[in-house]
Amino acid sequence: MKRTLYILGLILFLAVMTLAGKVEFLYYNRDVCFFTISDVANVLWQGLPLDLRVIAIMVLPVWVVTAFSLYFVRMPLRKIVGPYLFVVVFLSASITCGGLIMYENWKFLLDASIFNYMSSPGNVSSSVSTGYIVSRLGLSLLAAFVLSVVAVVITPSRIVSLNRRSKHIPPRYTLPYMLTGVLLLVMILGINGRSANEASAFHSDKILLNHAAINPVGHMVHSMLVYAREPEEQFCYMDDAECRRIFGEIFPENTDDVTVRLLKTTRPNVLTIQLESFGAPFIQALGGQPDVAPEISAWMERGVNFTNAWATSFRTDRGTVSALSGYVAFPTESLMMRDECLTSLPSLAHVLKAEGYRTDYLYGGNAHHMNKGKYLTATGFDKVWDIKDLDIPVEKRSCWGAYDSTALMSLLSLMQETYRKQGSKGHFYWGCQTIDSHEPFQVPYRRMKDKVYNAFAYTDHCVGEFLDSLSHTPVWDNLLVIIFADHGHMYNTTFSNPEFFHMPLLFTGGAVSGARRTDVLISQGDIVGTVLSQMDIAHSRTFPWSRNVFSKNYTYPFVYSNYPSGAMFRDSTGTTMYDLWADHIIMESPAKSGDRRLRNLKTMIQYSYKDDLLK
Numbered sequence: 001m002k003r004t005l006y007i008l009g010l011i012l013f014l015a016v017m018t019l020a021g022k023v024e025f026l027y028y029n030r031d032v033c034f035f036t037i038s039d040v041a042n043v044l045w046q047g048l049p050l051d052l053r054v055i056a057i058m059v060l061p062v063w064v065v066t067a068f069s070l071y072f073v074r075m076p077l078r079k080i081v082g083p084y085l086f087v088v089v090f091l092s093a094s095i096t097c098g099g100l101i102m103y104e105n106w107k108f109l110l111d112a113s114i115f116n117y118m119s120s121p122g123n124v125s126s127s128v129s130t131g132y133i134v135s136r137l138g139l140s141l142l143a144a145f146v147l148s149v150v151a152v153v154i155t156p157s158r159i160v161s162l163n164r165r166s167k168h169i170p171p172r173y174t175l176p177y178m179l180t181g182v183l184l185l186v187m188i189l190g191i192n193g194r195s196a197n198e199a200s201a202f203h204s205d206k207i208l209l210n211h212a213a214i215n216p217v218g219h220m221v222h223s224m225l226v227y228a229r230e231p232e233e234q235f236c237y238m239d240d241a242e243c244r245r246i247f248g249e250i251f252p253e254n255t256d257d258v259t260v261r262l263l264k265t266t267r268p269n270v271l272t273i274q275l276e277s278f279g280a281p282f283i284q285a286l287g288g289q290p291d292v293a294p295e296i297s298a299w300m301e302r303g304v305n306f307t308n309a310w311a312t313s314f315r316t317d318r319g320t321v322s323a324l325s326g327y328v329a330f331p332t333e334s335l336m337m338r339d340e341c342l343t344s345l346p347s348l349a350h351v352l353k354a355e356g357y358r359t360d361y362l363y364g365g366n367a368h369h370m371n372k373g374k375y376l377t378a379t380g381f382d383k384v385w386d387i388k389d390l391d392i393p394v395e396k397r398s399c400w401g402a403y404d405s406t407a408l409m410s411l412l413s414l415m416q417e418t419y420r421k422q423g424s425k426g427h428f429y430w431g432c433q434t435i436d437s438h439e440p441f442q443v444p445y446r447r448m449k450d451k452v453y454n455a456f457a458y459t460d461h462c463v464g465e466f467l468d469s470l471s472h473t474p475v476w477d478n479l480l481v482i483i484f485a486d487h488g489h490m491y492n493t494t495f496s497n498p499e500f501f502h503m504p505l506l507f508t509g510g511a512v513s514g515a516r517r518t519d520v521l522i523s524q525g526d527i528v529g530t531v532l533s534q535m536d537i538a539h540s541r542t543f544p545w546s547r548n549v550f551s552k553n554y555t556y557p558f559v560y561s562n563y564p565s566g567a568m569f570r571d572s573t574g575t576t577m578y579d580l581w582a583d584h585i586i587m588e589s590p591a592k593s594g595d596r597r598l599r600n601l602k603t604m605i606q607y608s609y610k611d612d613l614l615k
Contacts, residue, residue, distance in 0.1 A: 002159050003066050004176040009154060010062060011183075014055045017089075017147055018215065019044055021096040025212050028100045032107070032208045032494065039209055046203045047213035049190060054218045056187035058088055062155075063181055069159050070174065077159060082152040090148040092217045097140035099216045105439070107494040109211050111223035111581075113332065113564035198222070198582035207496040207586060214582075222581060223564075227332055231614035234332060235580070237602040240610070246603040250558065254540045255551035258533050261513065262304050262550075266536045267427060268480040268511035270352065271415070274323065274433040275459065276316070279488025280502035282437075282456045292453050295464025296483070296504060303481075303508030304516045310570065311487045311503045312524045314495065314563040316433075317370040319486035319524060324348055324431065325379060326528030326539070326546025328608045331562045331580055337371050341613050342378035346542045348528045349380030352429045355537065358382060358418065361431040362411045364390070365401030381431070385414070398442055400435045404459050405444075407432070408466040412473075419475045433486070434459050452491050467508070479509040484527060496586045498568055498575045501561040521557035521570065522549045545608075560604045569594075569601035576601060 026040055062081050069075040099110035201213035226234050237243075278293075280286035285297035286307060312322040313329035317336040321327050325347045327335065335341045349359045359381045367373030367386035376384045387401040396406045411432050418428050436443050441455035448454040463483070470476055485503035493500055505522065522530065529546035532539040539546060547554055558571040566586065569576050576594035577586040578601055588594035 002156070003069070004180055006154075006156060006159070007059065007063055007066065007177070007180040010059055010151070011055055013151065013154060014058060014089075014092075015051065017093065018051045018055065018096075021093075021100070021216070022047065022212050025096075025100040025103070025216075026208070029103050029208060032103075033206045035206065035209060039204070039206075042203065043209050043212045047201050047215060050198065050201055050213070050215040050218055052187040053190070054215045056184040058092070060184050060188070063184060066159070067177070067181070070177070075158055078152065078155045078157045082155055085151040085155060086148045089151040090144045093144035093147045094140060095220050096216045097143055099220075101136045101140065103211070105490065107207075107490050108563060108565045109214060109216060109219050111220055111564055112227040113223070115227075198579070199584040202579070202582055202584045202586075205587075207494050210586075219581065226581075231330075231333065231609045231611075235602075235605045235609055237606055243603055243606045243610075246599065247607045250556050250600050250603070252547060252551065252553040252555070255529060255548035255553050256533060256538045256540050257551050257553070258536075258548065259552055260550040261534070262507060262516070263480060263511050263534050264513050265478065265511055266534070267355075268478050268509070268535075269419075269427055269475070270348075270357070270429040270531075271479060271481045271509070272324070272348075272429075272431045273463065273481065273483045274320065274431070275463070275483065275485045275504070276434050276437045277487060277489035278434075278437055278456065278459065278485040278504065279311070279500060280504060281488065281491075281493070281499055282453070283504055286502065286504060289453065292448070292456050293460035295460045295467075296506070299464070299467060299483075299508055300504070300506055302515055303506050303512050304518065306505035306507075306518055306520070306522050308519050309484070309503050309505035309522045310524065310559040310561055311485060311501045312559075312561050314487050314500075315370075316486045317372070320372065320433075321345065321375070322523075322525040323484055323486070323527050326525050326543035327613075328525060328545040328560070328604075328611070329562055330608060330614075331564050331567065331605070333614060334370075335613065336375045339371070339374065342375055344613055345375075345379055346528075347379035348531065349376075349429060349431070351380075351532060351537060351539070351542065352427075353380045353382070356427055358422065358426070358428040359431075360385065360414070360418070360428070362386075362407065362414065363401075363433050363435075364404065364407030364410075365435050376431075385410075396444075398436060399440065400438060402435075403444060404434045404436045404462040405465070407434070408462050409469075412466060412469055415470070415475055416473060419473075424474075424478070434462070436462075437489070452489075456489075471510075477510040480507060480511040480531075481509040482507055482527065482531065484524065495563050495566055496577050498570065498577060498587075498589075501559075501568060520549050520554075521559055521572070523547075523559040523561075558600065560601065562605070567601055567605060569597045569604070571597060571600075573597065578602075580605075 065081050069077055102110050198214050202210045204210055281288040283293045283296055284290045285300045311319055313319050317334045318329045321335050322329050325345045353359050360383045361376050361381045362385040367384050373384050390402055390410050392402045392406055396403050415430055437456045437459040441451045443455050443458040445458035447457050483506040488500040525545055526547045526549055529539050529543055529548045533548035561568045565581055566579050574589050574593050576588045576597040579586050
């Protein structure tokens with residue numbers, strides 16, 4: 001009976017720990033959306049099958065060891081299962097605590113994607129204060145340690161059989177214990193006929209409640225198992241022949257032709273400005289917040305404004321590769337972080353360099369951030385300028401690097417110097433990225449009360465001041481300026497809102513033939529293909545994932561975006577958001593109209609993971 005009570009007590013302890021973690025998850029992230037006590041109860045109930053399955057798997061090894069103690073009466077139970085319980089409970093509690101803290105900024109459940117960024121812990125300290133990190137990390141580890149110790153303490157040192165001399169344990173003593181084993185098996189297989197998978201936890205139109213219902217430990221283990229597979233085996237929804245057939249229907253093979261001319265010349269100098277986190281919700285001209293970005297909105301009236309442009313992913317390392325290499329984004333892969341992929345990636349810089357262009361890139365922060373410097377060098381930039389190359393005093397720096405105003409004015413000087421050296425006959429391509437519209441939003445500018453909006457307003461002010469100054473120099477006359485965001489920002493929204501991926505895309509400069517507004521659907525990855533086609537440079541073979549949206553073959557406009565736990569597909573019929581781990585539609589608009597979109601979304605995921613670059 002003691003063994004039965006111990007196993008049941010261990011199950012109860014883990015269940016209370018798990019349910020308390022979910023309540024804490026909701027309380028900690030209560031600003032994400034409004035919910036009631038009844039919502040909390042529903043979260044706990046909907047996630048119960050998942051929780052019980054994970055708990056049963058954790059307890060099963062303990063049950064097996066305890067079963068042997070029926071016959072080995074002096075077995076030191078605590079010494080045997082204690083270390084196992086300490087490690088399992090510590091890891092489980094750490095995942096739970098880490099997940100509820102990370103969700104505040106990431107808005108998706110903690111999964112194996114975290115390991116992609118653990119090589120650069122300094123990036124985290126730039127986003128939040130040291131006090132924040134120490135307090136959250138310290139409390140999480142302390143809670144995990146205390147729970148682990150409790151799990152060990154409630155384990156008996158040994159459980160002595162009632163009848164030491166008998167070789168056979170009476171059934172009245174063993175039967176209750178054996179029934180606990182049956183209970184564990186029932187918990188693993190499912191409770192009350194309810195499916196114990198992540199899709200069963202999706203019960204609300206509020207993504208926070210669905211995520212709270214999912215067991216964080218099971219989610220982490222599931223994602224790690226997926227990540228451990230070979231890329232081509234990670235997402236398989238149909239046979240390869242069917243996947244190729246559908247992909248051939250929706251993705252044009254050749255888009256080198258041009259039906260609309262945007263430029264006065266086929267050989268302009270080029271400048272790409274990548275705006276950190278600057279999604280469309282911050283730009284009034286794209287339906288976003290008023291008065292945050294008046295400068296960018298004004299410049300959109302003077303150039304080619306792509307009102308229907310969409311980022312491919314959720315992080316700078318993914319968005320940069322899509323925009324500058326014209327490549328598809330992957331939910332579980334960061335090509336920028338994989339050194340073995342860098343020399344194989346195509347890029348706008350490579351192509352322009354082959355056309356005789358000088359290529360430079362300026363980043364006001366540390367180019368080692370997320371392997372960015374290696375990527376830029378490997379993909380054709382002759383010189384990558386970062387904070388160590390710029391003579392910037394401390395008072396003009398943030399925790400990320402040079403303030404945007406300082407970095408952009410440095411870029412202006414460098415571009416003018418390049419122009420003077422090369423003259424009107426030489427060609428150059430400059431790239432740059434802003435950094436201040438990012439946590440912790442500390443900028444030398446005060447125009448808006450809201451700290452986040454003010455940081456974006458500062459970057460907008462800096463970009464407007466830079467463009468205005470540049471437009472009064474000879475550099476402007478033959479210049480194509482391409483302005484776009486690397487991704488959106490998780491401010492008052494989640495990834496389940498497609499507007500997170502909606503981004504600005506603007507062509508301006510003296511080389512642009514005139515102001516134009518275009519509503520064509522264009523992906524971040526299509527920028528390279530569209531620009532090269534305007535320059536009469538064939539791109540389809542070199543950039544198989546980048547389409548020219550002004551081609552006669554671009555007959556099915558769509559965009560495909562993703563993040564570690566989900567993906568979006570948008571075409572003229574509407575939008576579908578899909579959870580990869582739960583195999584569940586998060587949102588579709590119009591409602592119940594997404595069968596074709598979901599099929600195409602799955603095709604894009606599966607086909608992209610067959611890409612040779614991942615092998």
